[in-house]
Amino acid sequence: MQPTYMNCIAELGVGGAHPGGLKLTKEVLKKEKIVASTKLLDAGCGTGQTAAYIANKYGCQVTALDYNTVVLEKAKARFRSMKLPVHVHAKRGNIEDLDFADNSFHIVLSESVLGFTDADKSISECSRILKEPGTLLAIEMVLEDSISDVDNLSEITHFYGIPHLKTTEEWINMYRNAGFKHIQVDKYKPNLESHNLENSPDFSLSDEIDDQLFDVLRKHHYYMKKYDNILGFRIFYCNK
């Protein structure tokens, strides 16, 4: 196993491993109209915390997709162990090349996923599989526009496996190019105050965990603080 950021999250089985965690997910979903007949794709479902929440709360038709088989198995185990009111369809797939027909979903939710992919491809795939009207909800990291003299972003892009850090403007243009007509953007600022138990992750460490993963955690923690003013987070509500 390569000690990458993504593998670290997968091996540790971190739930809600995206900015804002489940709390932000709930706030974002609250603004959408979701009924029992709504077809929703959680693209990049991770260990399935969000998909399980949606199935439980809305009883709609949820498909949970991830490319990483380690987290997908954890998601399946989570769905089996919970008494969910509806079946969650868990499926392995690549968001850059989705195995769904055109106009399949009312909502695609993507929580800190697109930025780790070839976003031109993945956004256009999300657009293709969405019905009209349909909504793409994306929580993404952005490069804050105010910063012009950042010369060494490569250490972040390399560490996280991000092809290209995009400004909010760049994201909006990509959504537009993929056929989204109305794009609303909300800013999200993580609460970095100490004693904020709500955002503090629970690490359930097994004895077999590779020590290298703790190196990854340490670097992640270091970069979070180092680039606190350069990296921001946005919620994009994109309507087709």
Add this chain to the structure above:
Amino acid sequence: MSRYYYDLCNRHRGKAVEITTRDGRKHRGIIRNVDQRRVFIQPLGGGRRIGGFGYGFYGYGPYGYRPGFGYGVALGAIATLALLPWFWI
């Protein structure tokens, strides 16, 4: 024993914390275990190196580091304990 830090460490088991001991050392890591005398910390950065990237670890105290276990900090030596600010991307 320090009842206060025993309870606090138990409550924060599995959390990433920064502990400052009375000698001024800072210990950053994940709380793995607590017994009557010690809290066992999984240092961020494994256990193989001391110091280095970002911030340093100034040695692993009297109890040493063991993989899968962490290293022990005496509860009576703790001056402060705070959750490490954290978010995922």
